[in-house]
Amino acid sequence: xxxxxxxxxxxxxxxxxxxxxxxxxxxxxxxxxxxxxxxxxxxxxxxxxxxxxxxxxxxxxxxxxxxxxxxxxxxxxxxxxxxxxxxxxxxxxxxxxxxxxxxxxxxxxxxxxxxxxxxxxxxxxxxxxxxxxxxxxxxxxxxxxxxxxxxxxxxxxxxxxxxxxxxxxxxxxxxxxxxxxxxxxxxxxxxxxxxxxxxxxxxxxxxxxxxxxxxxxxxxxxxxxxxxxxxxxxxxxxxxxxxxxxxxxxxxxxxxxxxxxxxxxxxxxxxxxxxxxxxxxxxxxxxxxxxxxxxxxxxxxxxxxxxxxxxxxxxxxxxxxxxxxxxxxxxxxxxxxxxxxxx
Amino acid sequence: xxxxxxxxxxxxxxxxxxxxxxxxxxxxxxxxxxxxxxxxxxxxxxxxxxxxxxxxxxxxxxxxxxxxxxxxxxxxxxxxxxxxxxxxxxxxxxxxxxxxxxxxxxxxxxxxxxxxxxxxxxxxxxxxxxxxxxxxxxxxxxxxxxxxxxxxxxxxxxxxxxxxxxxxxxxxxxxxxxxxxxxxxxxxxxxxxxxxxxxxxxxxxxxxxxxxxxxxxxxxxxxxxxxxxxxxxxxxxxxxxxxxxxxxxxxxxx
Amino acid sequence: xxxxxxxxxxxxxxxxxxxxxxxxxxxxxxxxxxxxxxxxxxxxxxxxxxxxxxxxxxxxxxxxxxxxxxxxxxxxxxxxxxxxxxxxxxxxxxxxxxxxxxxxxxxxxxxxxxxxxxxxxxxxxxxxxxxxxxxxxxxxxxxxxxxxxxxxxxxxxxxxxxxxxxxxxxxxxxxxxxxxxxxxxxxxxxxxxxxxxxxxxxxxxxxxxxxxxxxxxxxxxxxxxxxxxxxxxxxxxxxxxxxxxxxxxxxxxxxxxxxxxxxxxxxxxxx
Numbered sequence: 097x098x099x100x101x102x103x104x105x106x107x108x109x110x111x112x113x114x115x116x117x118x119x120x121x122x123x124x125x126x127x128x129x130x131x132x133x134x135x136x137x138x139x140x141x142x143x144x145x146x147x148x149x150x151x152x153x154x155x156x157x158x159x160x161x162x163x164x165x166x167x168x169x170x171x172x173x174x175x176x177x178x179x180x181x182x183x184x185x186x187x188x189x190x191x192x193x194x195x196x197x198x199x200x201x202x203x204x205x206x207x208x209x210x211x212x213x214x215x216x217x218x219x220x221x222x223x224x225x226x227x228x229x230x231x232x233x234x235x236x237x238x239x240x241x242x243x244x245x246x247x248x249x250x251x252x253x254x255x256x257x258x259x260x261x262x263x264x265x266x267x268x269x270x271x272x273x274x275x276x277x278x279x280x281x282x283x284x285x286x287x288x289x290x291x292x293x294x295x296x297x298x299x300x301x302x303x304x305x306x307x308x309x310x311x312x313x314x315x316x317x318x319x320x321x322x323x324x325x326x327x328x329x330x331x332x333x334x335x336x337x338x339x340x341x342x343x344x345x346x347x348x349x350x351x352x353x354x355x356x357x358x359x360x361x362x363x364x365x366x367x368x369x370x371x372x373x374x375x376x377x378x379x380x381x382x383x384x385x386x387x388x389x390x391x392x393x394x395x396x397x398x399x400x401x402x403x404x405x406x407x408x409x410x411x412x413x414x415x416x417x418x419x420x421x422x423x424x425x426x427x428x429x430x431x432x433x434x435x436x437x438x439x
Numbered sequence: 440x441x442x443x444x445x446x447x448x449x450x451x452x453x454x455x456x457x458x459x460x461x462x463x464x465x466x467x468x469x470x471x472x473x474x475x476x477x478x479x480x481x482x483x484x485x486x487x488x489x490x491x492x493x494x495x496x497x498x499x500x501x502x503x504x505x506x507x508x509x510x511x512x513x514x515x516x517x518x519x520x521x522x523x524x525x526x527x528x529x530x531x532x533x534x535x536x537x538x539x540x541x542x543x544x545x546x547x548x549x550x551x552x553x554x555x556x557x558x559x560x561x562x563x564x565x566x567x568x569x570x571x572x573x574x575x576x577x578x579x580x581x582x583x584x585x586x587x588x589x590x591x592x593x594x595x596x597x598x599x600x601x602x603x604x605x606x607x608x609x610x611x612x613x614x615x616x617x618x619x620x621x622x623x624x625x626x627x628x629x630x631x632x633x634x635x636x637x638x639x640x641x642x643x644x645x646x647x648x649x650x651x652x653x654x655x656x657x658x659x660x661x662x663x664x665x666x667x668x669x670x671x672x673x674x675x676x677x678x679x680x681x682x683x684x685x686x687x688x689x690x691x692x693x
Numbered sequence: 694x695x696x697x698x699x700x701x702x703x704x705x706x707x708x709x710x711x712x713x714x715x716x717x718x719x720x721x722x723x724x725x726x727x728x729x730x731x732x733x734x735x736x737x738x739x740x741x742x743x744x745x746x747x748x749x750x751x752x753x754x755x756x757x758x759x760x761x762x763x764x765x766x767x768x769x770x771x772x773x774x775x776x777x778x779x780x781x782x783x784x785x786x787x788x789x790x791x792x793x794x795x796x797x798x799x800x801x802x803x804x805x806x807x808x809x810x811x812x813x814x815x816x817x818x819x820x821x822x823x824x825x826x827x828x829x830x831x832x833x834x835x836x837x838x839x840x841x842x843x844x845x846x847x848x849x850x851x852x853x854x855x856x857x858x859x860x861x862x863x864x865x866x867x868x869x870x871x872x873x874x875x876x877x878x879x880x881x882x883x884x885x886x887x888x889x890x891x892x893x894x895x896x897x898x899x900x901x902x903x904x905x906x907x908x909x910x911x912x913x914x915x916x917x918x919x920x921x922x923x924x925x926x927x928x929x930x931x932x933x934x935x936x937x938x939x940x941x942x943x944x945x946x947x948x949x950x951x952x953x954x955x956x957x958x959x960x961x962x963x964x
Binding site: 190325332333334337379 | 486490511516518524525526529530542574594
């Protein structure tokens with residue numbers, strides 16, 4: 097128990113420090129002392145003691161531009177990683193990512209419909225975009241899990257195939273929409289690349305509950321998932337309700353991934369690389385794996401996003417490009433190292 | 440009272456029944472061998488015994504009670520099944536064997552000291568204790584098989600079902616595994632193994648079930664069952680049998 | 694309808710602004726807006742521009758807050774603007790974010806010359822120089838009438854406007870290019886399209902046999918090498934022209950330079 101507390105405490109400290117450092121960085125030079133002051137001034141009690149020595153513009157930048165973005169990077173990075181752990185476990189495939197069963201394709205279609213057909217007509221504002229994406233993701237996932245059933249049971253291979261098939265089809269529909277509505281092309285294109293630019297507190301409050309809930313459920317199911325990895329018959333023999341675990345894990349994973357994609361677009365590689373790499377380091381035991389993937393994924397995406405908005409400042413690169421830059425070499429490294437998994 | 444009893448059990452995956460009107464009984468403390476040609480329904484038989492699938496007709500009884508009346512958790516403490524194929528993820532050997540104790544500790548808890556002792560003992564019996572910290576995915580086929588066996592032992596069930604446990608093993612380990620299983624049965628466990636090697640079955644098993652096309656064709660002691668006539672009928676090959684000079688058991692000698 | 698609604702909004706807005714005093718720190722999110730602000734004489738109140746805002750030259754000395762796709766909120770906020778003006782087709786998503794941060798925004802999106810003139814009036818009112826806005830609009834209208842008055846109306850060449858080669862995109866009703874061509878006395882062969890940026894097939898273009906081809910992506914050499922197009926009147930008579938696309942899409946008074954150029958081109962093609 098003490099060991100658990102130490103680990104959790106350590107991770108929280110790391111996340112907190114990373115968040116503060118990231119909040120101090122950006123296109124506009126704000127001294128660290130001011131950043132700390134602005135943040136501390138929000139704390140009840142301590143807040144009254146601090147004399148504001150910074151400009152209101154800087155306060156707005158720190159509290160309403162940088163801080164939500166930093167927190168969103170942590171939430172989305174952690175969420176995608178844990179979702180990746182869940183998918184790799186339930187599909188018994190260490191190369192699965194949270195998008196594999198249609199989440200990203202469905203979200204892209206939802207976003208495309210919103211950006212190209214609904215929002216330009218003024219029916220609703222841009223604030224509704226995450227809802228479109230989320231709805232698309234959920235519908236696509238339901239379709240894939242329906243298609244991936246054999247005799248009423250979810251079969252990992254069928255689910256993967258259905259995901260690839262539906263994904264290809266939905267992506268084609270998105271491309272078609274983009275050609276037909278070419279004047280709003282760049283909006284969709286930007287969304288597809290995945291970015292945390294311009295995200296606000298409303299995005300954080302949309303994604304965070306799903307990620308936290310998903311995390312709790314993932315830890316709750318961790319023990320079952322360990323056994324599930326042994327194979328369906330072996331898991332049954334050890335008292336695990338295989339179908340229930342499969343459905344629950346896919347459901348939780350999909351909701352987490354859908355919430356993340358809805359607020360940030362399709363940021364690739366995080367949900368695939370982080371769980372895969374952590375599994376090589378800490379092993380397949382799921383309580384450990386979920387915990388480490390969470391903080392590692394959060395820090396990774398925060399790092400990538402901080403780079404994305406500072407390296408070519410004032411120009412911002414979509415964070416999806418940075419993660420892809422890391423993703424390619426990562427897989428080459430895996431290739432060189434040789435596979436670790438046997439069926 | 441029989442430990443496990445199947446009464447007129449029939450099962451079909453789709454149209455054709457794979458197992459037809461099967462009736463057989465299993466006692467405690469015996470080592471049973473299930474043999475037959477491919478597609479005879481041997482794996483299906485094990486899955487029916489362990490409750491992984493339910494018969495369309497007939498009933499499976501465990502300790503006199505219908506198997507369906509047991510909860511998953513209860514079944515996990517009574518019956519352990521080692522399937523033919525397994526997946527190997529980066530668990531350590533010790534973690535893998537400890538998974539066998541899953542039915543005995545809660546979701547949020549951890550294995551107790553007793554669980555660890557049992558796991559340790561199982562690893563020693565199967566000869567993998569020195570591999571405890573190694574990753575299962577790094578081991579050879581034979582070593583992995585023994586780790587899986589250790590896991591099943593750690594589950595400490597009264598019934599142990601194994602689907603082709605000697606498949607990837609070299610001769611030394613084939614024999615040591617069968618010895619272990621026999622040992623286990625002498626401790627009161629009902630051990631049922633599907634074996635493709637008839638000689639192993641003949642040498643170690645107390646009782647043989649011969650399946651062909653889903654029906655129980657013959658059952659009995661190895662000496663009664665492994666005759667050239669039966670082998671010709673079921674396996675469609677003519678081979679003579681000999682008698683082992685020391686044990687008196689049959690040897691199938693192609 | 695849209696125009697009167699916009700004007701009504703502008704009236705309300707400018708009354709509010711007048712009450713609050715004219716904006717002193719303006720950020721422009723489009724090159725045409727920057728150009729118009731300077732034309733209105735409030736250039737020194739412009740503190741932020743996009744990286745594409747290259748005219749007038751003085752604009753290049755202002756702080757860059759982004760380009761059409763990316764808006765750097767931090768830099769923009771650090772300028773402490775009291776008004777951000779955007780072009781609706783470029784940065785719609787960003788404008789909502791700005792509003793949620795409490796920054797006054799104003800959007801103009803003219804797509805015809807008449808709307809450009811109206812936008813000058815609107816913009817003038819919003820930044821506190823309504824008279825100057827009206828002056829500019831009147832001057833623009835006057836020049837327009839002068840240019841258009843001298844056109845020989847009996848000659849209406851068929852014109853193919855090429856925006857992009859692959860896919861073969863042209864300008865339809867609702868775009869400036871279409872309006873300019875028609876004002877210059879030409880007949881846009883894509884004039885029956887239902888959207889401003891229709892995509893045509895090569896066959897359709899050849900069937901409609903344009904007499905003049907206007908290229909807007911500096912691809913004269915590539916265009917002249919197309920085998921199927923050699924049969925068109927435009928190619929046969931050598932009436933294939935390459936123009937600078939920038940001046941054809943700026944919703945500023947300089948768009949009339951584009952009109953003048955087009956009129957000269959079409960004049961050349963008179964038999």
